[in-house]
Amino acid sequence: MPAFEREMLVRFRHCDAAGWVFYPRYFEMISDLVEDWLEDGLAAGAPGLFHQRRILTPSVHFTVDFLKATHYGEHLTFRLWTVNVRRASCELRIEASRQDELRMRVKQVLVFISARTARAIAIPPELIERMQRFSFDAQAAPPRARKARSRAKE
Amino acid sequence: MPAFEREMLVRFRHCDAAGWVFYPRYFEMISDLVEDWLEDGLAAGAPGLFHQRRILTPSVHFTVDFLKATHYGEHLTFRLWTVNVRRASCELRIEASRQDELRMRVKQVLVFISARTARAIAIPPELIERMQRFSFDAQAAPPRARKARSRAKE
Amino acid sequence: MPAFEREMLVRFRHCDAAGWVFYPRYFEMISDLVEDWLEDGLAAGAPGLFHQRRILTPSVHFTVDFLKATHYGEHLTFRLWTVNVRRASCELRIEASRQDELRMRVKQVLVFISARTARAIAIPPELIERMQRFSFDAQAAPPRARKARSRAKE
Amino acid sequence: MPAFEREMLVRFRHCDAAGWVFYPRYFEMISDLVEDWLEDGLAAGAPGLFHQRRILTPSVHFTVDFLKATHYGEHLTFRLWTVNVRRASCELRIEASRQDELRMRVKQVLVFISARTARAIAIPPELIERMQRFSFDAQAAPPRARKARSRAKE
Numbered sequence: 001m002p003a004f005e006r007e008m009l010v011r012f013r014h015c016d017a018a019g020w021v022f023y024p025r026y027f028e029m030i031s032d033l034v035e036d037w038l039e040d041g042l043a044a045g046a047p048g049l050f051h052q053r054r055i056l057t058p059s060v061h062f063t064v065d066f067l068k069a070t071h072y073g074e075h076l077t078f079r080l081w082t083v084n085v086r087r088a089s090c091e092l093r094i095e096a097s098r099q100d101e102l103r104m105r106v107k108q109v110l111v112f113i114s115a116r117t118a119r120a121i122a123i124p125p126e127l128i129e130r131m132q133r134f135s136f137d138a139q140a141a142p143p144r145a146r147k148a149r150s151r152a153k154e
Numbered sequence: 155m156p157a158f159e160r161e162m163l164v165r166f167r168h169c170d171a172a173g174w175v176f177y178p179r180y181f182e183m184i185s186d187l188v189e190d191w192l193e194d195g196l197a198a199g200a201p202g203l204f205h206q207r208r209i210l211t212p213s214v215h216f217t218v219d220f221l222k223a224t225h226y227g228e229h230l231t232f233r234l235w236t237v238n239v240r241r242a243s244c245e246l247r248i249e250a251s252r253q254d255e256l257r258m259r260v261k262q263v264l265v266f267i268s269a270r271t272a273r274a275i276a277i278p279p280e281l282i283e284r285m286q287r288f289s290f291d292a293q294a295a296p297p298r299a300r301k302a303r304s305r306a307k308e
Numbered sequence: 309m310p311a312f313e314r315e316m317l318v319r320f321r322h323c324d325a326a327g328w329v330f331y332p333r334y335f336e337m338i339s340d341l342v343e344d345w346l347e348d349g350l351a352a353g354a355p356g357l358f359h360q361r362r363i364l365t366p367s368v369h370f371t372v373d374f375l376k377a378t379h380y381g382e383h384l385t386f387r388l389w390t391v392n393v394r395r396a397s398c399e400l401r402i403e404a405s406r407q408d409e410l411r412m413r414v415k416q417v418l419v420f421i422s423a424r425t426a427r428a429i430a431i432p433p434e435l436i437e438r439m440q441r442f443s444f445d446a447q448a449a450p451p452r453a454r455k456a457r458s459r460a461k462e
Numbered sequence: 463m464p465a466f467e468r469e470m471l472v473r474f475r476h477c478d479a480a481g482w483v484f485y486p487r488y489f490e491m492i493s494d495l496v497e498d499w500l501e502d503g504l505a506a507g508a509p510g511l512f513h514q515r516r517i518l519t520p521s522v523h524f525t526v527d528f529l530k531a532t533h534y535g536e537h538l539t540f541r542l543w544t545v546n547v548r549r550a551s552c553e554l555r556i557e558a559s560r561q562d563e564l565r566m567r568v569k570q571v572l573v574f575i576s577a578r579t580a581r582a583i584a585i586p587p588e589l590i591e592r593m594q595r596f597s598f599d600a601q602a603a604p605p606r607a608r609k610a611r612s613r614a615k616e
Binding site: 373 | 479514525526527529577
Binding site: 011012013017028037047048051052072073 | 319320321336339340343354355356358359381382399
């Protein structure tokens with residue numbers, strides 16, 4: 001199954017004094033990606049969920065590996081899959097690559113909550129179904145993901 | 155051994171349209187905390203490392219749990235411990251609490267690299283020694299950390 | 309003469325606890341716009357200027373009016389004109405509108421400096437010529453700009 | 463009359479690929495400063511205004527001069543005065559200096575509005591009175607402000 005895919009340009013505002021993407025800005029890119037996925041991948045529309053249905057989708061978990069630095073002016077390809085869709089939460093896998101080189105690998109868990117009560121609510125059934133179209137199939141994972149070396153092992 | 159500790163006010167710029175801390179802003183707080191730890195906890199000075207010694211400390215890994223939403227105007231207590239200090243990298247544990255309630259728990263791995271070559275370099279020995287003063291002792295972990303409920307389990 | 313034009317979606321990361329664009333995020337949008345103008349309008353490429361020619365374009369002046377609040381999920385049309393192109397600096401006029409309603413009006417002054425010396429340098433002549441293609445002609449200003457009411461007069 | 467004064471450290475998150483403060487981050491510093499002024503200077507408390515009284519204080523105007531670049535690790539002294547206090551709006555003058563060197567000069571206009579109606583409301587009378595304690599007296603302006611050279615004149 002194909003991932004939800006989006007290109008992003010590394011902009012001046014993303015970069016730190018070393019000229020590399022500063023990690024809080026990577027999380028801003030992730031926020032944009034998930035917003036676009038809700039809008040274009042699920043036809044849900046984060047602003048619509050927020051304004052009309054008063055649904056929020058805060059993140060409750062991240063596991064993130066930054067495998068290699070990314071520089072100002074580079075283009076990244078973001079891919080997003082669903083790994084586990086539960087009643088009120090959803091686990092995503094996200095990868096950002098430059099050409100064929102993996103730069104960041106993310107596990108993110110979102111919960112659906114009511115803006116009124118701040119309590120978890122069931123994901124609307126039509127969204128659950130659409131989320132499953134982006135289901136991650138481990139067999140289909142790009143082989144480069146397994147070869148990527150982490151700088152964390154030094 | 156005591157953690158490195160710092161109070162932070164949740165400011166308007168940290169909050170999203172729900173009035174809660176937006177997760178990229180949590181990572182900005184973590185960046186500030188680590189900067190203060192280098193400066194005040196290790197007497198290393200991130201600007202000094204950067205300007206004089208041309209050492210950078212990018213993050214290569216995060217595992218983060220957001221246990222409960224934090225609102226505009228609340229005060230958070232951040233605590234930082236070292237869990238594992240290696241030749242060129244350092245694993246940190248960070249917790250942010252409001253009063254006795256845990257709001258965020260973080261594992262972060264930093265690497266020390268040369269700004270000139272972008273390659274890992276050995277952490278200066280005097281810093282390794284000082285880092286160990288903040289070593290995390292699992293026995294001493296506050297019991298509330300074990301009781302905190304995650305919203306992710308819904 | 310036509311302005312350089314770009315659509316931008318107001319994203320979750322732009323908005324504050326009131327659900328409106330937070331003003332520092334407007335300046336991030338301006339930064340993106342000017343970057344796109346250098347790249348697509350002037351064929352100069354801010355990353356190329358930065359990486360290859362070691363030219364930076366810091367801002368030295370802003371005059372900004374926020375005429376009406378902009379909400380999460382709205383689309384803004386940004387327009388950029390040059391008002392005054394000097395040897396080493398350039399005055400821009402920027403407007404952001406939703407449909408025909410002006411939301412923000414900006415005067416920005418950029419200077420061209422050398423990243424090596426941090427001193428002003430002459431704008432490359434081919435850029436000066438291309439900048440003039442976006443010259444602001446007061447006659448051509450959209451009439452709505454004159455009707456916009458500012459909330460500042462209360 | 464003395465200004466409201468606050469020290470700020472230029473942090474890694476404020477800086478761009480040149481190692482200088484990126485202008486949207488200056489506006490984040492201004493947001494923090496005004497928040498501290500409401501809290502500590504006016505005893506109003508921006509979170510309190512927001513949560514209890516449902517008052518917001520959006521900015522409707524900025525005039526800003528960046529007189530000299532500021533680097534990672536430098537300390538800035540911010541000073542804030544009121545220039546004009548009207549029924550529902552307030553004009554501020556803000557300066558940021560390093561030691562005796564002026565780095566940024568700002569005119570900012572805030573309006574007080576109701577979060578419920580999004581319409582301007584009268585500034586609470588006790589705040590008007592306290593705002594006047596920070597009134598800017600042109601005679602008392604520091605002479606260095608007149609000597610500062612702008613890079614905009616190139």
